[in-house]
Amino acid sequence: AQTVTQSQPEMSVQEAETVTLSCTYDTSESDYYLFWYKQPPSRQMILVIRQEAYKQQNATENRFSVNFQKAAKSFSLKISDSQLGDAAMYFCAYRRRSQGNLIFGKGTKLSVKP
Amino acid sequence: DARVTQTPRHKVTEMGQEVTMRCQPILGHNTVFWYRQTMMQGLELLAYFRNRAPLDDSGMPKDRFSAEMPDATLATLKIQPSEPRDSAVYFCASGLVLLRGANEQFFGPGTRLTVL
Numbered sequence: 001a002q003t004v005t006q007s008q009p010e011m012s013v014q015e016a017e018t019v020t021l022s023c024t025y026d027t028s029e030s031d032y033y034l035f036w037y038k039q040p041p042s043r044q045m046i047l048v049i050r051q052e053a054y055k056q057q058n059a060t061e062n063r064f065s066v067n068f069q070k071a072a073k074s075f076s077l078k079i080s081d082s083q084l085g086d087a088a089m090y091f092c093a094y095r096r097r098s099q100g101n102l103i104f105g106k107g108t109k110l111s112v113k114p
Numbered sequence: 115d116a117r118v119t120q121t122p123r124h125k126v127t128e129m130g131q132e133v134t135m136r137c138q139p140i141l142g143h144n145t146v147f148w149y150r151q152t153m154m155q156g157l158e159l160l161a162y163f164r165n166r167a168p169l170d171d172s173g174m175p176k177d178r179f180s181a182e183m184p185d186a187t188l189a190t191l192k193i194q195p196s197e198p199r200d201s202a203v204y205f206c207a208s209g210l211v212l213l214r215g216a217n218e219q220f221f222g223p224g225t226r227l228t229v230l
Contacts, residue, residue: 043203045221091157100145100164100211102219104157 002027004094006105013082014113020067021077021108023092031097034068034075039089039107048090051075079110087112116140118222120206126228132194135225138187139208146189147207147219148174148181157205163189164211196229203227 003026013019025034036048051059051068058066063080079086089109093102119138127133139146148160161171161181171181178200180192193200203226209219 043224043226045205045207047218050218099170100209100219101147101159101162101170102149102157103159106156 004105008108010109012111018080023075033095035093036077037091120222124226130195133196135191137189137206143208143210145209145211149205151203198229201229
């Protein structure tokens with residue numbers, strides 16, 4: 001069975017600084033997708049960034065980028081120029097190509113200090 | 115602005131009562147998911163449908179939970195009878211799953227259920 005592990009329950013970053021959230025996963029599949037979701041206090045789940053396992057290039061979305069290491073089964077999220085609005089729970093998620101549902105990690109609570 | 119809607123947003127009920135949660139997926143999406151979020155277990159899949167047919171409900175306690183899609187615009191999740199351990203936030207999500215692509219799932223705002 002696939003599992004997703006986020007080893008940092010909480011992280012803190014100073015406004016305008018850079019922070020990296022860690023995620024590792026376990027799978028025997030070769031074709032899959034990885035995601036980072038943000039959940040602010042409103043509870044709304046917001047997709048931050050996605051990565052297709054067959055693509056070697058790391059995905060980037062504005063201030064958000066990932067470091068995808070397929071052999072190490074690692075998928076970390078880097079947030080540059082952190083803003084107060086980035087404070088939220090961040091969930092790493094995995095999806096097999098042949099399935100629709102997401103498997104989530106337990107989340108990392110990110111605080112941003114002014 | 116297409117979005118997934120869920121009703122009710124909050125529900126407080128007493129143990130033993132029936133609870134029905136509703137979800138309207140985004141028009142044109144062919145998959146619907148029900149997830150449950152608790153502090154202890156995190157986010158876990160309860161059930162999912164593709165083209166209204168149930169594909170996976172292995173995460174759902176069968177004796178008290180049921181999920182249906184009466185039509186393409188409505189998904190329901192019922193708990194009967196409800197128990198305090200069912201207290202959680204229940205999310206509905208919908209997506210358009212194609213043969214290829216990291217298709218995004220769009221989440222509804224969730225239903226916060228409290229069973230006393």
